[in-house]
Amino acid sequence: MSRISRRDFLKTSAALVASATFARASRILSSAYSPKDDKPNILIFVFDAMSARHLSLYGYTRQTTPNLEKLAERASVYHRHYSAGNFTTSGTASMLTGLYPWTHRAINYRGMISRSLVDRNLFNLIGKEYTRFAFTQNLWADIFLNQFEKDLDFHLPSDSFSQFADSLIQPNDLHADRDLAYFVLQDFLNLRVDDLHPYPGSLFLASADLARALASDRPYISADYPRGLPTNHDFSYENTSVFEGAGRLVQSSILQSSPSLAYFHFWSPHEPYSARKDFIGIFPEDLKSPYKPRHPFAGSDFSDQRLQKYRREYDEFITDVDAEFGQLISNLETSGALQNTYVIVTSDHGELFERGEQGHASALMYAPVLHIPLLISAPGQGTRSDFHSLTSNLDLLPTLLRISGKEIPDWVEGRLLPGFGGIEDASRSIFPMMAKDNAAFRPVEHATFTLIKDAYELFFFTGYPGHPDAFELYYLQEDPDELHDLFRRDITTASQMKDELLEAISTANHNYQKQ
Amino acid sequence: MLKRLPSSQAILQVYAVIAVMFSGWTITAFLWKLSAWLLILNLGEIFTVFSYSMVANLVEGLTVLLLLLTVCVMLPASIFRDDFAVRGTILALGLIGSLMTFVRFHMQFGIESGVRLLIGPLLVLLLAAILLVFPSNLRIVRFLHSAVLWAADRMVVFLYVLVPLYVVLFAYVVVRNMT
Numbered sequence: 001m002s003r004i005s006r007r008d009f010l011k012t013s014a015a016l017v018a019s020a021t022f023a024r025a026s027r028i029l030s031s032a033y034s035p036k037d038d039k040p041n042i043l044i045f046v047f048d049a050m051s052a053r054h055l056s057l058y059g060y061t062r063q064t065t066p067n068l069e070k071l072a073e074r075a076s077v078y079h080r081h082y083s084a085g086n087f088t089t090s091g092t093a094s095m096l097t098g099l100y101p102w103t104h105r106a107i108n109y110r111g112m113i114s115r116s117l118v119d120r121n122l123f124n125l126i127g128k129e130y131t132r133f134a135f136t137q138n139l140w141a142d143i144f145l146n147q148f149e150k151d152l153d154f155h156l157p158s159d160s161f162s163q164f165a166d167s168l169i170q171p172n173d174l175h176a177d178r179d180l181a182y183f184v185l186q187d188f189l190n191l192r193v194d195d196l197h198p199y200p201g202s203l204f205l206a207s208a209d210l211a212r213a214l215a216s217d218r219p220y221i222s223a224d225y226p227r228g229l230p231t232n233h234d235f236s237y238e239n240t241s242v243f244e245g246a247g248r249l250v251q252s253s254i255l256q257s258s259p260s261l262a263y264f265h266f267w268s269p270h271e272p273y274s275a276r277k278d279f280i281g282i283f284p285e286d287l288k289s290p291y292k293p294r295h296p297f298a299g300s301d302f303s304d305q306r307l308q309k310y311r312r313e314y315d316e317f318i319t320d321v322d323a324e325f326g327q328l329i330s331n332l333e334t335s336g337a338l339q340n341t342y343v344i345v346t347s348d349h350g351e352l353f354e355r356g357e358q359g360h361a362s363a364l365m366y367a368p369v370l371h372i373p374l375l376i377s378a379p380g381q382g383t384r385s386d387f388h389s390l391t392s393n394l395d396l397l398p399t400l401l402r403i404s405g406k407e408i409p410d411w412v413e414g415r416l417l418p419g420f421g422g423i424e425d426a427s428r429s430i431f432p433m434m435a436k437d438n439a440a441f442r443p444v445e446h447a448t449f450t451l452i453k454d455a456y457e458l459f460f461f462t463g464y465p466g467h468p469d470a471f472e473l474y475y476l477q478e479d480p481d482e483l484h485d486l487f488r489r490d491i492t493t494a495s496q497m498k499d500e501l502l503e504a505i506s507t508a509n510h511n512y513q514k515q
Numbered sequence: 516m517l518k519r520l521p522s523s524q525a526i527l528q529v530y531a532v533i534a535v536m537f538s539g540w541t542i543t544a545f546l547w548k549l550s551a552w553l554l555i556l557n558l559g560e561i562f563t564v565f566s567y568s569m570v571a572n573l574v575e576g577l578t579v580l581l582l583l584l585t586v587c588v589m590l591p592a593s594i595f596r597d598d599f600a601v602r603g604t605i606l607a608l609g610l611i612g613s614l615m616t617f618v619r620f621h622m623q624f625g626i627e628s629g630v631r632l633l634i635g636p637l638l639v640l641l642l643a644a645i646l647l648v649f650p651s652n653l654r655i656v657r658f659l660h661s662a663v664l665w666a667a668d669r670m671v672v673f674l675y676v677l678v679p680l681y682v683v684l685f686a687y688v689v690v691r692n693m694t
Contacts, residue, residue, distance in 0.1 A: 108554045115557075175693050182559060184567035188548060191618065198622055201544040201568045203537060203614040204575045210621055214630060439554045 009228070012150050039129070039404060040258035040379055041324040041341040043250065044396075048088065048093075048270040049136055049360060052081065053352030053368040054315055057375075060110070062283050064318045066328025068345065068375065075343075075377035076385045076419045082452060083349045083393045083468050086369045086434050087361035088140045091348035091393065092265070092402075096144060098397030098412040101433050102508035104438045109361075110187060112138055113147055115438070120330060120411065122149035123261065126404050131257040133249075135160065136265035137232055137242070139186060141348070146178045161245030162237035186234075192195050218346040225276070227313070230274040232267045239268055239276075243324040251335045258340065259404070265348070268321045271359060273313035279320040283312055290481050297363040297461055297470075309384035311353040323405050338403060340379050344366070346393065361436060362460060370432050371452070376417070389424035390452060391417055392432075429453040433506055438463070443509035451501040457482070458497040471498060519588045529583060530601035531670035533576045534677050537609045541572050563691065573681045599604060601660045602647060604667045610642025612632030641664040 030095065052058045055065045057072055058079060084094035085101050093099075093113050097120050101107050105114040113121075121144075123132045133158040134145045142158050149155060184201075191206035201205035222229065235465040244262050254260040287308065294301055302310070325345075328359055332338050349360055352369040360369045392412030396422035401408050402421050416422030435447035446463030455477035462469045473487040473494050487494045520526070560683055563588060583603050587595045613636035619634045646663075647679055649656045 109551070111555045177563075180563045180567070183556070184554075184564050184571075188544070188564060188568060189571055191621070199544045199547050201541045202571050202575065203540055203611065203618060204578070205571070206618045207614045209615060212628075213626055214632065239526070376527075435642060437554070441557065489655075 017056055038340070039260050040260045041254070041340075042049070042126075042400060042403065043346065044261075044339055044344045044346070045325070046092070046136075046265040047325075047345070047347050047373075048111055048265065048267050049349060049351045050269055050318065050321075050347035050373060051368045052371040052373045053350065054318055055373055056310075057297050057373065058184050060315075062287065062319075064315050066323045067209045067322045067329070068373070069345070070326065071188050071329060071345065071377055072074075072375055073384050074381045076381075078376075078391050078417065079309070079347070079386060079388045081372055081374040081391045081393065082370045082430055082432055083347070083372045084430070084432050086349050086365050086435065088138050088348050088436070089436075090144075091372075092141045093144060094136070095346070095348065095393040096148075098122075098414040099507070100413050101393065101435070102431075102444055102505075103413060106144070107433075107435045107438060107440055109436055109439055110143060110183075111138070112143055112440075119147045119151075120409070121151060122400060123148050123263075125357075125397070125401055125409070126261050126406060129259065130188075130404065131260040133253065133254055133260060133262040134265075135246070135263065137162075137234075137267035138265055138270075138348075139182075139232065139234055141265050143182055146182055149178055158232075159237075161242045162235045165202070178294075180338055188422060198457060225274055226277055226280065227274045228272060231272065232270070237267075238481075239266075239321060239324045241346045242266065243287060244330045245333050247328045251337050253292065254323050261400075261404075263374075267323070269317040270352075271314075271316040273310070275313065275316040275320040279316045279323075281316075282319065283315055285312060287311070290483060292354045292481070292483065295364055297464060300358065302358050307353045308358075310358050314351060314353070318381075318402060331367040331437045335362055338379070340363040341376075342379065343377040344396070344400075345375040346372060346396070348393075355363040360432070363434065365432060365434055365448050365450050365459060365462060367457070367480070368478065373416075376420070380425075380444055385419055387418045389418055389426065390430060390454070391430050392430040394430075395422070411434075426454055429504075431501070441512070443507065443512040445509075449495050449501055449505060451504070453497060453500070456493060456497060458487075460501055473497065519592065519596065521596050521603070523589055524583070525579070525600040527608050527671055527674065528600045528664075528667040529607055530580050531672075531674050532580050532667050533607045533611065534572075535670050535673050536607070536615075536675055537572045537576050537579075538569065540615060541568050543664045547673060563687075566691075569684045570682060570688045573685060579610060583607060592626075594692075598651075600667055601664050605643050605664045609640050613637070613639040615625070623627065643684050677689065 011257070030253055053070065055198065056063045057065045057068045057077070062483070083091040085091040089106050089109065089111045090101040093104045097104050097113060099120065104117055121340050123134065126132065131153050132151060133149075133154045133156070134152050136142050136145060137158055139158055144153055189199040189200060189202035189205050191209040210301050230239060232238070250262060279432065285308070291304065331342070350369040350372055351360055352358065352362070352364060352366060354366065354368070355364060357364050374391065392414060395417045396414070397413050398408045398414050399417040399420045399422070402416055417426045430452050432450040432452070433444070433447055435444045438444050438446040449460040449462070451458040455475055457474045457476055459472040460469070461467065466476060469486045470484045471494070473490060474482045474484065475486060475490075476482070541625055543597070545565060549628060550562070552564065556564065582607060585595055587599060587603070590596070614633035616639050620635045624632065646656065646659060
């Protein structure tokens with residue numbers, strides 16, 4: 001009799017757990033729901049930290065997204081789509097609420113949407129006639145799904161379809177008090193083995209997690225993943241398993257309970273950039289990019305050479321993810337699951353490889369970290385439509401409400417997207433911001449604010465210790481690399497935009513000012 | 516069965532050491548995280564986080580105490596029960612101290628250090644074992660035993676704060692999960 005290795009055992013166990021979860025989802029959905037009317041299904045695919053500036057779909061010189069380009073041939077493609085934040089919390093919250101970060105107040109690491117605004121979310125507004133399904137591998141985005149729990153018909157655990165969970169106890173283990181259970185267990189008591197600065201609150205749970213991590217033969221590096229398995233620093237996974245799992249769920253469960261709204265938020269291509277071996281080395285190293293000196297507000301000081309390396313690894317990872325996504329879409333098409341379905345592809349924020357900075361969530365909010373993809377493929381759409389006007393990820397919520405035949409509430413700060421009832425408004429202003437170190441309950445005074453209007457982009461850095469407040473102005477049409485600061489040269493535009501931004505900040509802060 | 520258990524005073528002394536060690540760790544970690552939580556959680560939510568943490572603490576402490584009492588019941592009285600306050604305290608210090616060292620080493624050196632993370636905890640356990648095994652007629656061992664007993668005795672005062680706190684927070688957590 002052959003001996004079963006510990007790894008085989010773990011894999012088998014994980015497969016059984018995934019199967020059980022999948023079976024449970026199928027059972028719940030197929031028994032509880034039946035087709036209601038001809039309202040379309042909506043599938044939202046969010047790729048974490050996917051910058052539009054790195055997608056060949058938007059003209060990037062490296063051929064990173066052939067499959068997205070294929071989908072774009074029958075989709076509406078938004079060329080100037082911006083996230084309202086430069087990291088998961090603020091970007092995702094804005095997408096799901098249609099509100100700016102200074103309104104929903106999810107502005108900090110692990111932040112929550114203001115408790116009084118929790119009902120203002122897509123799942124609640126689209127209503128119970130839709131079967132609402134949500135899955136995210138990003139634990140910070142999962143905080144919101146926990147907040148929206150009552151508005152979800154099915155909320156799949158973050159580590160579904162993952163073979164190598166690190167934590168002994170998951171937030172789903174506590175149902176009755178799920179919001180804060182996340183904090184207590186995941187953010188405090190448990191040990192996050194890969195966390196850079198762990199300080200677990202429970203010696204027992206932390207030691208158990210640690211011993212488990214040491215005892216397992218978890219392949220941090222495998223033959224298929226020479227740079228290590230993709231991981232969100234809480235659990236590792238293989239994209240093939242995750243995308244296959246999502247595809248199976250869509251095919252056999254969600255679309256049978258039409259109409260459905262399914263939200264999939266994948267961790268990839270977020271760092272660490274762990275592409276499969278087939279995608280490593282596919283791009284030459286000679287990509288030319290203009291020199292940008294280190295920015296005084298940059299949190300790190302990576303050399304250009306190092307940034308080029310990270311950039312190449314990121315591009316390889318995007319290409320890997322694009323291939324997996326292409327397979328997923330192909331399978332869904334073959335199965336007929338997309339017949340009455342809107343497919344939406346977007347991201348929560350981008351990624352930055354310049355001015356000494358790598359990643360996101362820094363004080364810098366240049367276009368690569370805010371400019372995100374948006375594709376909407378409508379049922380039966382056979383041609384491509386391109387939209388070049390300014391749009392924001394706040395616009396997704398009202399647009400989806402319109403698609404599903406729902407009223408758009410007055411409080412929504414986004415607008416209908418062009419092509420779905422919205423107009424291409426050249427005078428529109430959008431206000432992305434980053435205020436991760438500013439208390440959510442106080443006026444926003446320690447932040448980077450952005451105003452994007454027409455082809456101009458104004459940055460306002462304020463409240464950073466050791467730095468005086470500063471403005472920067474760029475004209476993106478002629479200077480897409482944001483190299484020439486016009487703040488002291490184009491005085492008229494600078495003055496107008498500065499006044500508009502300061503007025504908007506003042507209005508947003510009004511309710512939080514001390515009486 | 517009850518005769519095999521140590522005196523309630525000795526149990527109290529050992530439990531005081533256990534509770535102070537666990538709660539000390541958790542409260543330190545809590546204070547370390549507090550500045551970040553103040554940005555995102557309101558005071559009620561922070562209180563809830565603290566409540567869950569302390570209830571987890573209570574469970575951990577009682578588990579270790581139960582473990583020691585089980586050992587006490589199983590071993591001959593002369594080995595463990597008769598000197599439970601000292602030997603139980605040393606064992607608790609060894610067990611909890613090794614967990615602290617284990618997690619601390621990870622915090623310092625990361626998971627990449629692999630099994631080397633076990634060096635610290637094993638040293639702590641070895642030290643505890645030495646204190647337990649060496650004959651108590653040795654002067655230095657006698658001194659250490661009396662020091663341990665003195666410390667355990669002083670720790671009891673913290674139970675006047677910790678036990679009511681555990682009771683209140685436990686009730687709070689139960690109510691939260693019932694509603």
